[in-house]
Amino acid sequence: MRSKRATPRAGLSLAATLPLLAGALALGIPAAHASDHQDRDSLAGTKPTWATTKADKGAASDNGQVNARVYLAGRDAAGLAAYAKAVSDPSSASHGKYLTARQAQSRFGATKAQVAAVKSWLKSAGMKVTGVTQHYVAVSGDVAAAEKAFGTQLHNYTKGGRTYRAPATTASVPDELKGAVLTVTGLDNAPHRASHKDQLPPPETVFRNAGPFSTYHGSNVASTLPDAYGTKIPYAVKGYTGKQLRAAYGAGKRTGKGVRIAITDAYASPTIAFDAATYAKKNGDAAWTTGQLRQVLPGKYTKTKECGAAGWYGEETLDVEAVHAVAPAAQVTYVGAASCFDDDLLDSLSKVVDNHLADIVSNSWGDIEANQTPDLAAAYDQVFQFGAVEGIGFYFSSGDNGDEVANTGTKQVDTPANSAWVTAVGGTSLAVGKGDSYLWETGWGTQKAVLAADGKSWTDFPGAFTSGAGGGTSKTVAAPYYQKGVVPDALAKANGADGNRVVPDIAAIADPNTGFLVGQTQTLPDGKTQAYDEYRIGGTSLAAPVIAAVQALAQEASGGKAIGFANPSIYARYGSKAYHDVTDNPTGAGLAVARVDFVNGYDKTGGLTTSARTLGKDSSLQAVKGYDDVTGVGTPANGYVESYRRH
8 A cells, every 4th residue: 555755744834835724724733834935935845855955966957857737726725625624524514515526616726817827937937838737737847947937946965875856945936926826746856656555466476375264253273383372373364255344344234325436546457347246256245237347547657667557456456346345336436547656646536526536535555754745745635625525535544564663764654644634544453253243353463473493382472563554643734623632642742732633533454364355367377377366465455445435335324415524524423332442452362363375475386384463563553442543533333334324
């Protein structure tokens, strides 16, 4: 699941960056001040934090090429943010009074005069306009022209052992464009691309799980293996199916009928229709009906090598099959991006909003917060706000590296899950017992200990941390109103007395050791033959589509009325029977499962490795009673879906 972008969000102000500022104020977030250039309006956050004096290697060549996007603020940025809050808040008189895509654009979008003024200014500076949408004006030109247009010098800076171009000072626009421009992206050329987690085996190489397996938690105890936590432990499940997940999360008789779900990822699997149909037939899910699954794809794909395009096929497959398994009657639209870079992913999200392709959007990608830049944060938040006023909710996986310390050396959350305008989905380890009974969940956090050579003990039990649900306290996004009174001060104020956004909001199954069975066409070890196969998978890349599907069931229960931006409703149900309150050690005795894996990933020729995987050990994060930074308010219980039923 995840992404690679750049630098933390700063407080944005001034009319030129009003949508993000107004969005912050609408959610109860205090705004910081950014000063104006004389006769120009600053676009705060356009100078990356890594562009320091120490890293400065001098001016960039005037002949270097710049490709940028000037995002448009629209005609009523403050009104957009305010209405996005009001229409999403169950206590507001405007709750649920959504606008159509056309109404939203007419009321809050950029005017023709604003677009014309922006184009005229860019052309006068020597930039070439290469594209215009209702969200941005795309331009290209040499460094000298870009410097003239944006009132800054572009220098070369070292970052992570490489050299990238970035503004030496905050970019700005002429004062007469005040209120017309939201931000500009592309002035720095550090990588801005998203990626999924490597929990997903690439389809070009077959991946299989070795047995033995359990069919449900505890069905096959590893009686010949050493004890863990004083008892024999079960083998990991082969992979839960839709029937088991629907039972665990209280689907009842709901199917998601009449509800539209969109899924965004990069690229598109060439075998998705066959794989999804085959998987449903083999695993007892409802057959896909004609037209129930469709794809909205770009005219061409780019940056396939940089993004590892084939690796995204498995992400799409997981998302599509998980959504259908839990909400088998929901309409599913896959919206593929031309690449894994932010510009293209933003275009995919905008397609959903501009054409209202769905009311629920599942997203299993992103990056660490330190790689986020305020300009991109502003562009993303504007799309999320437009979605909110139309009744569209965005769900983002929270990450697979716990507090990110082991991965990056710094404790931090992931983005866009950190946005105050999306629902961040955390992860759990799930135990479904005999008869599809819900037994318990822990926060997803895995420690691994391998079997000793003599087979009589586990080496260094419980072993080292391997993976876990992302979560924690943002350093850049202030506390939204809906978290106040629910999120403990110890978390909300961990990075400042004023309080910050805490991730996640809600959670679902994510642990690969208690994961979901997925079916995909893969290339066999001979490198030539392709065949359908099934394997167990996890990550918050699984949790996000599961929650999206549960939300489809809830929307069906509401009589089809869109839930929209769900966080205010999710937190309004906090502490009720709508949720399983997940803790790390629900049995009080310590929990682990045994796993046997092929060393080469596909057969016994390379040997086998046996390990004990301890559950509920997520880096420094803890799932505790009440709200926590692993599972948020908890996972959906039997009462969750029907709590949306209209009386």
